[in-house]
Amino acid sequence: MLNISFALAGQIARNALVGAIATKVVDTFITNKVNNKNDQKKWLRTTKLEAFSKLSQEILSIDLNELKPESIRSIKEYSAKAILLLDDRRLMNQIEDYLTSLINLDKSSEDRSKDLKKILDKKGIDLVMNLNKNLKKL
Numbered sequence: 001m002l003n004i005s006f007a008l009a010g011q012i013a014r015n016a017l018v019g020a021i022a023t024k025v026v027d028t029f030i031t032n033k034v035n036n037k038n039d040q041k042k043w044l045r046t047t048k049l050e051a052f053s054k055l056s057q058e059i060l061s062i063d064l065n066e067l068k069p070e071s072i073r074s075i076k077e078y079s080a081k082a083i084l085l086l087d088d089r090r091l092m093n094q095i096e097d098y099l100t101s102l103i104n105l106d107k108s109s110e111d112r113s114k115d116l117k118k119i120l121d122k123k124g125i126d127l128v129m130n131l132n133k134n135l136k137k138l
Helices: 002-061 069-085 089-107 110-137
Strands: none
Touching: 002 069, 002 110, 069 089, 089 110
């Protein structure tokens, strides 16, 4: 009878050990996966914040009356970074539309430029607001 008790106790101890190890392994894999996903989201949000902030700053501070090639180049550069981070096709198209309008303004005559400046200014503000909305989705 004592032999059976020791055998039963040994079996229970082995099962408990195997169960504890299996639980720890599963817990580790699940925890790692969740942590990696959280780290990826955090990185994406930080990177988007940086890229969107720079693009917004350039858009809102550009002098449409005296366009400089450096300003246009900066907006193109920050737009490219922002587009790489986006998965919103509508927002990508909005950035592209803003860039096209900016380039058209740079090439336009003085007669047309006044109307284009108003349109471009409105497009810029709308774009910045939509970048803000996209950031808040994360």
